[in-house]
Amino acid sequence: MTIDNATQLNPEVILRLKRLDWIARLVVEGFITGMHRSPYHGFSVEFSEHRPYLPGDPIRDLDWKAYAKSDRLYTKRYEEETNLKAYLLLDVSGSMAFFGDGSFSKFCYAAALSSALAHLMLRQRDAVGLALFRDGIDRFIPPRSTPSHLSTILQAIDMSEPSLDTNMGSTFHDMADRLPRRGLVIVLSDLLDDPMQVLDGLRHFRHKGHEIVVFQILDPREIDLKFEGETCFEALEDPDQKLTTHPRYLQREYSSMMADLLDTYQRDFTEAGIDYNQIVTTTPFDIALSGYMAKRRKLG
Numbered sequence: 001m002t003i004d005n006a007t008q009l010n011p012e013v014i015l016r017l018k019r020l021d022w023i024a025r026l027v028v029e030g031f032i033t034g035m036h037r038s039p040y041h042g043f044s045v046e047f048s049e050h051r052p053y054l055p056g057d058p059i060r061d062l063d064w065k066a067y068a069k070s071d072r073l074y075t076k077r078y079e080e081e082t083n084l085k086a087y088l089l090l091d092v093s094g095s096m097a098f099f100g101d102g103s104f105s106k107f108c109y110a111a112a113l114s115s116a117l118a119h120l121m122l123r124q125r126d127a128v129g130l131a132l133f134r135d136g137i138d139r140f141i142p143p144r145s146t147p148s149h150l151s152t153i154l155q156a157i158d159m160s161e162p163s164l165d166t167n168m169g170s171t172f173h174d175m176a177d178r179l180p181r182r183g184l185v186i187v188l189s190d191l192l193d194d195p196m197q198v199l200d201g202l203r204h205f206r207h208k209g210h211e212i213v214v215f216q217i218l219d220p221r222e223i224d225l226k227f228e229g230e231t232c233f234e235a236l237e238d239p240d241q242k243l244t245t246h247p248r249y250l251q252r253e254y255s256s257m258m259a260d261l262l263d264t265y266q267r268d269f270t271e272a273g274i275d276y277n278q279i280v281t282t283t284p285f286d287i288a289l290s291g292y293m294a295k296r297r298k299l300g
Helices: 011-017 020-037 064-070 106-123 149-159 168-178 195-207 220-224 251-271 285-298
Strands: 050-052 074-076 085-091 127-133 137-144 184-189 211-218 231-234 242-245 275-280
Touching: 011 020, 011 106, 020 106, 020 149, 020 285, 064 074, 085 106, 085 137, 085 168, 106 127, 106 149, 106 184, 106 211, 106 285, 127 149, 127 168, 137 149, 137 168, 168 195, 184 285, 195 211, 195 251, 211 220, 211 251, 211 285, 220 251, 251 275, 275 285
Parallel strands: 085 127, 085 184, 184 211, 211 275
Antiparallel strands: 050 074, 127 137, 231 242
């Protein structure tokens, strides 16, 4: 079966596969193919697997296949050349289970994106770890750069299910104290928590010298509240809280509150030197991955 590049990056199509190893591979391959076809050919992931040949490098390390494609000399990079440790912080709290009129939840999207990021980083010979969190850290997998480490990460993601409440502020403080050396922290969450506490926790990472990329993942209906007819709204982190009403009675005030929240994150994260990416679950995966790649390029 042939899958075109747009299909490989379309969440509605790719998430039907269910298996995270297939999803991660197809998304990354589609992303790399798109980069090579784009007018920004130089902005690719070739640097991750190779580096330009320098006088004195062993001739045996030359990649002749890369030379045939690019007419340039590259040497293969090896594990000892790893220069980045990355930590994926994936939100598995109850609110991540929400989905509007789509066929998959915010968590499904975040799981696919984090799996693709792990695959891409390991392909780049970077070391990647994983932390699953809700009101605390559920599981922490230290970073490694071996290809076999991907299956460990994907298995942990695949076995997790969103549930319970969240407390990002204290969780981020705890995580920041655990990390022994500076690296890249990538947060995948809806950030539906007290924004001041979230920001305070993320500043702890910055204080420790970490770089931060945040993917705020939301369902489109969480932003516009466009539901048809009378609707029962249930708090996913507290099922006892329910409200049945017509959305039009809430829409104006809700939209204003949500806009204020998103503006707060955009402004405060920028001021704190945090890369902020607002992602809705209809966003093609290449756009999300580009946010990471831009940061990775800045870090060399």
